[in-house]
Amino acid sequence: MTFTQPTTTNHSSSLKDREIALHQIYQQILERQPYGCERTLLATIEKDFLTNKIGVKRFVKEFGQSEPYLNTFYYTTSNLKFLELCFKHFLGRAPQHHAEIRVHFDRLVHKGVKQLILDLVDSEEYLKAFGCFTVPHPRQPNCYLSPNVYLESNLLNEEQIGRRGRSLPTLYWRQLGLHCDSGVCHLPETYEDIQTTMAQEDLSQVFKLLQYAPAEQVLTTLSPQQKAVLRQAIIKST
Incomplete structure (x- = not known):
């Protein structure tokens, strides 16, 4: 797994710094840069982010509920695979065990996909890992629950869209x-x-x-x- 220096912005960050952060957000969550037609749908939140009206966490939250993200992952994969991808994109790791998947699957079914995204980004884990200003990224904890969790996080964070199926x-x-x-x-x-x-x-x-x-x-x-x-x-x- 390749780890890079986390990208962080704050209220005093320059436009260039915010553009770099925006690029990193798309690479982490969309796993690519948006197409031209997708950028049209994202124009408002992009402008708000680049002009310092909203921060990283707010942008991530709104982007996760956007049609470009949902069209790329939610509508084209099974619910189970989508949950795994959400852990990768928003928490920087793979699900740790079956019980964790069951809890979030229940949220997806009963609360809907957009509420699931909100719950992940508003979670205590997200806040401790990234706060309000750091772009989500693959994480390397000091310890893992098991060797399998370590291996699966490596596999998941390094795979490309659809490489191991959907x-x-x-x-x-x-x-x-x-x-x-x-x-x-x-x-x-x-x-x-x-x-x-x-x-x-x-x-x-x-x-x-x-x-x-x-x-x-x-x-x-x-x-x-x-x-x-x-x-x-x-x-x-x-």
Whole structure:
């Protein structure tokens, strides 16, 4: 994972400094610079930011609810993958565990996508990490909950849009023993590889997720062999 010096602005920042910050915001949250037609939709908040009427946090909050952002990520991905991308874009890390995904999935379903963005940017974690003036960026905490969280944050922060698909979050394709580097997930060479790469406890967690996530979105990403493994894990866990 590549970490750079955080970009920060304040009320006395020059126009050039704010233009640099704006470029960094787009790279972090949109993963590219806006197209011409998108900049037309963003003209008002861009002007407010560049003329010091709003700060970084306010701009991030409004941009996250904008059509350019939602068109790029929300309308073109599964809800589960979108949640993972929100963690990447606004908190600079991958989801830590299934419970965290369930909490935010519930917010997305019951409060809507724009409220989800507001909750992330207004969260205590965002405030501690970036405050009101620092552009969100990939973070490297002093410690991680597990080696998997460290690995998944690295994978997520380094991937490009759609590189590993738009359906299955990194947390799940790793647990399912899939190879998704090409954007399309593939099975390991043998069925035995699946059994050895997927612990029963991980399978049980995936099954629990099906109670919260739309089943058709999760199940359509699984092969017949993987569904069979899931069924075996369910039988053993009951």
